[in-house]
Structures are given as C-alpha cells and as structure tokens.
Amino acid sequence: MTEADLYLSYKGMLLPKAVHTPESLRHFEEFAFRSDDVVIVTYPKSGTTWMQEIVPLVLSGGDPASVETLHNWDRVPWLEETRAPVLNLEDRPSPRMFTTHFHHDMMPASFFTAKPKVIYVMRNPKDVFTSFFHYHGMVSFLVDPNPQSEFLHKFLDGKVIFGTWFDHVKSWLSVDERQRILHISYEDRIVCAQQDLKDAVRKIAQFLEKPLDAEAIERIAHRCLFKNMKKNKMSNYSLVPLDIMDQTKSEFFRKGVVGDWKNQLTVAEAEYFDAVYKEKMKDVKYTFPWD
Numbered sequence: 035m036t037e038a039d040l041y042l043s044y045k046g047m048l049l050p051k052a053v054h055t056p057e058s059l060r061h062f063e064e065f066a067f068r069s070d071d072v073v074i075v076t077y078p079k080s081g082t083t084w085m086q087e088i089v090p091l092v093l094s095g096g097d098p099a100s101v102e103t104l105h106n107w108d109r110v111p112w113l114e115e116t117r118a119p120v121l122n123l124e125d126r127p128s129p130r131m132f133t134t135h136f137h138h139d140m141m142p143a144s145f146f147t148a149k150p151k152v153i154y155v156m157r158n159p160k161d162v163f164t165s166f167f168h169y170h171g172m173v174s175f176l177v178d179p180n181p182q183s184e185f186l187h188k189f190l191d192g193k194v195i196f197g198t199w200f201d202h203v204k205s206w207l208s209v210d211e212r213q214r215i216l217h218i219s220y221e222d223r224i225v226c227a228q229q230d231l232k233d234a235v236r237k238i239a240q241f242l243e244k245p246l247d248a249e250a251i252e253r254i255a256h257r258c259l260f261k262n263m264k265k266n267k268m269s270n271y272s273l274v275p276l277d278i279m280d281q282t283k284s285e286f287f288r289k290g291v292v293g294d295w296k297n298q299l300t301v302a303e304a305e306y307f308d309a310v311y312k313e314k315m316k317d318v319k320y321t322f323p324w325d
C-alpha cells in the first residue's frame with residue numbers, strides 16, 4: 035500500500051492512520067496536563083519501550099504489578115494515539131505517565147502552563163534508521179521500506195512518520211529547564227551492562243524525586259535489561275496480531291545494541307548520512323555520545 039493509503043498529514047507531518055485519527059489528535063490538542071505528570075518523549079525507535087518499563091517501576095518503588103499486568107501502550111499511553119481518548123486518562127491518579135512522539139512545538143497549550151516533567155530519550159540516528167527500517171518491514175500499517183536507499187532519503191528528508199529526526203531532537207534540546215526535562219541517550223544508559231542500567235535508574239529516580247534503596251535500583255535495572263524485557267509479554271508486542279505486526283519477519287526486541295547501523299548501511303549510505311547530519315546539526319551545541 036502507498037503512503038496515501040496508510041498515512042494522514044498532520045501539521046506537515048505524516049502519521050499512520052491506523053493509530054491516529056482526527057478524534058485522537060483533537061483529544062491530544064485539548065488534553066489537560068497536570069504539573070505532576072511525567073511525559074516520555076522520543077523520536078520512534080529511540081528507547082520508548084525501555085522507558086515505558088523503567089518509569090512505572092521507578093514510580094512504584096520497584097513494584098512490578100503494572101508492568102506485569104498492563105500493556106505498555108495502556109501503562110504509559112501515547113497521548114496522540116487512538117487508545118488515549120478511551121482510557122479515561124483524566125481519572126487516573128497522579129502521578130500519571132504518558133508517552134508522545136510529537137515535537138516540542140506540537141505540544142498542547144496545557145503542557146506549557148502545567149509544565150509536567152519530561153524524559154527525552156535520544157539515540158544515534160543511524161541506529162534509529164536501522165531499527166525503523168526493520169520495524170517498517172514487519173508492521174502492516176507502515177509503508178514497505180524497500181528499497182533501502184530510497185527509504186534512507188525519505189528518512190533524512192522527514193518524509194516518514196513523525197517527520198525528521200533532526201527537527202525532533204533539535205526541538206526538544208531547545209528546552210533548557212533542568213528541573214523539568216531530563217535528556218538521556220540510549221547509548222549512555224541503555225547499553226546492556228548492568229552497571230549502566232543502575233546508573234540510569236538512579237538518575238531517573240532522582241529526576242522524578244522518588245527515593246529508592248540500592249536493592250530496588252538493582253531489581254529495576256535487572257528487569258529492564260533487554261533480555262529480560264524481551265520476555266515480558268506486556269512489553270514485547272507478542273500479543274499484537276500477526277496481520278498487524280509480524281514478528282516472524284523481525285522481532286520488536288530485535289537486537290537492542292549500539293552501532294548496528296554498520297551492518298545495515300553501505301559505506302556510501304553512511305557517508306551520505308554523515309554529510310546530512312553534519313549540515314543539519316551544525317548549530318547544535320549538545321555533545322552526543324555518538325559524535
């Protein structure tokens with residue numbers, strides 16, 4: 035199927051029609067944030083699912099109940115998606131947890147007045163592309179990413195769902211309010227060394243002002259390792275029907291590593307990617323772990 039069949043255009047950006055409707059987008063625009071909400075923000079394939087596991091565990095002091103009984107899309111729902119209006123989010127007790135893939139300037143008015151906390155996760159865009167490519171190959175409501183070289187141009191030009199990685203990252207890096215936004219990278223924190231995950235859990239707990247003892251930190255870090263999360267059916271998308279997400283083609287928990295782009299991009303594609311990156315990111319002062 036073509037982009038015209040599968041996507042709608044919203045504020046100049048493509049979105050998959052299967053999970054975004056005019057109603058869900060209106061619900062997003064009118065959503066009333068509270069100051070004690072926690073919002074996970076990512077460009078797709080940057081570590082969303084990992085954060086949807088870690089934040090509920092941190093806020094519950096390590097109690098696994100919610101991550102064992104609720105799908106991640108209901109546990110920390112995407113505010114722009116079709117499930118959001120039916121989940122009675124207004125009635126959820128504080129602190130509520132949400133996810134969004136939207137850019138900073140697309141956030142609803144209440145976001146700027148209530149000022150909830152934000153955890154912004156970034157990942158090397160070449161690895162994002164690699165993960166995105168495989169994801170498009172197994173999800174029926176997204177376009178076929180082949181041929182790869184064409185999809186790469188679309189990715190770099192923002193002619194993919196959620197627009198360009200560059201604009202997304204730049205929009206969220208422009209928010210410099212340390213009390214309110216935590217910028218964290220997949221590479222710094224997620225690399226599957228247990229120690230790194232403990233550091234990540236500690237940092238997130240501190241940011242969310244949730245004191246945790248060493249044993250709780252250890253337990254959360256262990257649960258959030260790639261190999262352990264991959265077994266959690268409430269997080270691994272195994273309950274999504276095969277005709278929507280065919281994990282025989284590529285698993286959602288695919289590799290969970292840093293640098294897999296080296297196995298995906300040709301030398302010429304990687305060089306082209308680097309040239310575009312250099313141009314688009316030339317005014318960004320932030321030091322990324324992949325630079």
Ligand SMILES: Nc1ncnc2c1ncn2[C@@H]1O[C@H](COP(=O)(O)OS(=O)(=O)O)[C@@H](OP(=O)(O)O)[C@H]1O
Pocket residue numbers: 076077078079080081082083084161164165166168224258259260261263286287288289290291294
């Ligand atoms: N715990 C943990 N540790 C390491 N890596 C992890 C973890 N959880 C998810 N992943 C990897 O994250 C990639 C999916 O990204 P997202 O969760 O952001 O996807 S989505 O936007 O919600 O569709 C996807 O990356 P790739 O393996 O490179 O495709 C997942 O495998």
